Amino acid sequence: MSNIPNTRSHVAETLKSRHRSERYFRLLGLAATIFGLAFLSILFVSITMKGYSAFQKTSILLNVSVEAGEALPAINYQGLIKASLRQSFPEVKKRQAKRALYGLVSSGAAYELRAKVIDNPTLIGTTVAIWVTASDDVDMVSKGVIPRGTTPAVRRLSDRQMGWLGVLENEGRVKTGFNWTLFTAGDSREPELAGVAVAMLGSFYSVLVCIVLSFPLGVMTAVYLEEFAPRNRWIEFVEININNLAAVPSIVFGLLGLAVFLNVFNLPRSSPLIGGMVLALMTLPTIVIASRAALKAVPPSVRDAALALGASPVQAVLHHVLPLAMPGTLTGTVIGTARALGETAPLLMIGMVAFIVDLPETILSPATALPVQVFLWADQPERAFGERTAAAILILLVFICSMNLLAVALRRKFEIRW
Amino acid sequence: MSALVLDQMAQAMASNAESRFAASAVTQDASKAKMAAQDLRVQYDGVTALGGVNLDILHNRVTALIGPSGCGKSTFIRCLNRMNDVIAGCTILGTVTLDDENIYAPDQDVVLLRSRVGMVFQKPNPFPKSIYDNVAYGPRIHGLAPDKKGLDAIVNESLSRAGLFEEVRDRLDDSGTSLSGGQQQRLCIARAIAVEPEVILMDEPCSALDPIATARIEELIGELKQRYTIVIVTHSMQQAARVSDKTAFFHLGHIVEEGDTKQIFSNPVDERTRDYVMGRIG
Numbered sequence: 075m076s077n078i079p080n081t082r083s084h085v086a087e088t089l090k091s092r093h094r095s096e097r098y099f100r101l102l103g104l105a106a107t108i109f110g111l112a113f114l115s116i117l118f119v120s121i122t123m124k125g126y127s128a129f130q131k132t133s134i135l136l137n138v139s140v141e142a143g144e145a146l147p148a149i150n151y152q153g154l155i156k157a158s159l160r161q162s163f164p165e166v167k168k169r170q171a172k173r174a175l176y177g178l179v180s181s182g183a184a185y186e187l188r189a190k191v192i193d194n195p196t197l198i199g200t201t202v203a204i205w206v207t208a209s210d211d212v213d214m215v216s217k218g219v220i221p222r223g224t225t226p227a228v229r230r231l232s233d234r235q236m237g238w239l240g241v242l243e244n245e246g247r248v249k250t251g252f253n254w255t256l257f258t259a260g261d262s263r264e265p266e267l268a269g270v271a272v273a274m275l276g277s278f279y280s281v282l283v284c285i286v287l288s289f290p291l292g293v294m295t296a297v298y299l300e301e302f303a304p305r306n307r308w309i310e311f312v313e314i315n316i317n318n319l320a321a322v323p324s325i326v327f328g329l330l331g332l333a334v335f336l337n338v339f340n341l342p343r344s345s346p347l348i349g350g351m352v353l354a355l356m357t358l359p360t361i362v363i364a365s366r367a368a369l370k371a372v373p374p375s376v377r378d379a380a381l382a383l384g385a386s387p388v389q390a391v392l393h394h395v396l397p398l399a400m401p402g403t404l405t406g407t408v409i410g411t412a413r414a415l416g417e418t419a420p421l422l423m424i425g426m427v428a429f430i431v432d433l434p435e436t437i438l439s440p441a442t443a444l445p446v447q448v449f450l451w452a453d454q455p456e457r458a459f460g461e462r463t464a465a466a467i468l469i470l471l472v473f474i475c476s477m478n479l480l481a482v483a484l485r486r487k488f489e490i491r492w
Numbered sequence: 493m494s495a496l497v498l499d500q501m502a503q504a505m506a507s508n509a510e511s512r513f514a515a516s517a518v519t520q521d522a523s524k525a526k527m528a529a530q531d532l533r534v535q536y537d538g539v540t541a542l543g544g545v546n547l548d549i550l551h552n553r554v555t556a557l558i559g560p561s562g563c564g565k566s567t568f569i570r571c572l573n574r575m576n577d578v579i580a581g582c583t584i585l586g587t588v589t590l591d592d593e594n595i596y597a598p599d600q601d602v603v604l605l606r607s608r609v610g611m612v613f614q615k616p617n618p619f620p621k622s623i624y625d626n627v628a629y630g631p632r633i634h635g636l637a638p639d640k641k642g643l644d645a646i647v648n649e650s651l652s653r654a655g656l657f658e659e660v661r662d663r664l665d666d667s668g669t670s671l672s673g674g675q676q677q678r679l680c681i682a683r684a685i686a687v688e689p690e691v692i693l694m695d696e697p698c699s700a701l702d703p704i705a706t707a708r709i710e711e712l713i714g715e716l717k718q719r720y721t722i723v724i725v726t727h728s729m730q731q732a733a734r735v736s737d738k739t740a741f742f743h744l745g746h747i748v749e750e751g752d753t754k755q756i757f758s759n760p761v762d763e764r765t766r767d768y769v770m771g772r773i774g
Contacts, residue, residue: 373617398620
């Protein structure tokens with residue numbers, strides 16, 4: 075009894091420093107959170123600033139007279155475009171000057187004209203007014219990404235070309251619109267013609283294959299190890315190695331894919347199927363570990379209740395334990411797949427780092443993936459590829475964010491409140 | 493003080509004796525052992541939990557298992573439907589018979605055994621599903637109902653017999669976990685009897701409940717023993733005295749004394765039993 079006042083005075087003495095350290099700890103946590111958020115917003119702002127202009131593109135209005143009498147396949151569209159440009163600026167005579175003039179529009183302009191004419195053959199024999207894609211240098215200047223006042227070496231347009239551009243702008247023949255090309259085209263050497271469609275589709279297919287392979291395999295592995303496996307050295311060995319697999323650098327999985335899927339099984343190179351299989355290898359340990367944690371967290375009373383009613387062990391797991399573990403399992407799966415979606419290194423090894431123009435028709439067609447596309451474009455010297463790199467990163471981030479939102483939605487749907 | 497307790501017990505047992513008389517009128521082979529343990533020994537990782545237990549569990553009777561914590565009564569009750577099988581490192585020797593068949597025989601199917609010997613746990617553990625699905629789960633997996641209508645009938649009857657139907661009839665689709673503790677435990681009883689077991693094991697079914705819910709469950713046990721053989725583990729002497737016909741006192745992994753509840757509580761033979769039921773040890 076005699077030590078009660080003693081205890082009180084002891085506690086009172088230390089109270090001040092205890093409260094102080096508590097305050098410090100909270101401040102520290104708050105500072106760390108703010109620090110992290112600040113870096114995240116710097117990242118987002120800088121990428122958005124760099125990338126937003128890539129969602130716009132410049133077009134030039136040309137009046138092209140398509141001569142009658144020629145058979146449809148024989149029309150020289152490139153020539154028609156050039157002729158139209160010469161017609162707009164009749165004073166240009168010299169060969170070098172003409173080439174500079176032709177440089178205002180993209181080399182893709184001829185294909186745009188061709189598509190329009192094939193779509194509507196009655197245009198033959200008339201003068202066609204068509205908005206064609208401007209060249210990347212014109213695009214950059216017109217959008218103001220590169221200031222007009224800079225030297226010709228920086229803006230990559232000569233004073234003469236700037237003059238022509240000025241004339242076209244005064245005539246209202248230059249406009250900026252939404253850059254659909256970015257979403258409909260595959261890769262191209264010309265930035266203004268390049269798009270992420272192949273990469274998006276490739277990523278989509280790969281992730282699909284990855285989920286279809288790794289989710290059931292991972293969940294079944296976890297269920298077996300957690301619920302049915304006997305406790306012995308073999309199982310322990312397997313468990314340790316699954317944990318080790320989660321830490322293996324992703325490029326090693328790429329090498330494995332190259333050695334096994336491509337060289338032994340001779341599966342098609344560069345295809346999303348192989349990409350997905352390699353990513354599945356990489357995702358599998360993540361899913362197994364997350365699912366096991368989720369299964370472990372299910373209260374044993376649920377298992378007991380089912381077993382005591384005469385449910386077989388498999389019924390108890392499938393009817394009760396696994397559904398309760400589903401939210402955790404799904405979270406693990408989405409975290410794993412989101413990582414797989416952003417993975418470049420393993421795809422390099424199996425040839426998904428390719429210059430691919432055509433959209434992949436099946437999961438066996440050659441394709442590339444969004445992060446690989448970012449990697450490829452980041453390597454290009456053209457300024458216009460710089461903004462497209464940032465745009466591709468933005469698209470990738472949107473992809474990943476929507477997957478995470480999906481995960482949250484699924485979690486909400488499957489979550490069972492006690 | 494202890495004299496007062498004993499007096500109360502004697503009263504409780506007197507009323508109990510009447511209801512038992514009523515029960516024995518409808519049952520026939522009450523004297524026959526429904527289940528029996530012979531020299532049952534259980535070890536967890538080499539540590540002995542039960543060291544040679546012999547006990548007969550009579551047909552349509554309530555058998556209470558009492559004893560201090562860690563004495564092996566929960567281990568024993570879990571042996572009766574082989575729930576100890578799921579515990580790693582648990583070794584079981586000896587025999588337990590159900591209708592004279594050894595449930596630990598190699599050809600005994602555990603699923604069949606557990607459909608005949610149901611269990612209610614210490615903590616109410618309804619599935620996080622609807623009340624209906626909780627009760628319907630057992631009949632569903634065993635295919636007891638021919639159709640939806642039959643299943644409805646089983647669910648309603650089980651809930652009625654567990655004394656829960658009136659309280660939940662309008663909200664069968666609500667989650668079983670939304671009920672109060674006492675209701676949850678009655679839901680678990682309804683779930684167990686929906687399978688029509690022959691024996692119901694109850695492992696301290698009232699230890700997480702308030703006195704009113706406890707009284708409701710005890711009343712229910714009295715009704716259920718007309719149809720089922722019941723084994724109940726309890727820490728409450730009064731409860732054992734109120735609900736049971738036979739009592740076995742466990743101490744350190746052995747049965748010290750067993751017999752008619754009345755005899756155990758009023759005239760125990762063993763010194764330890766006497767001390768325990770009078771509240772001196774345990």
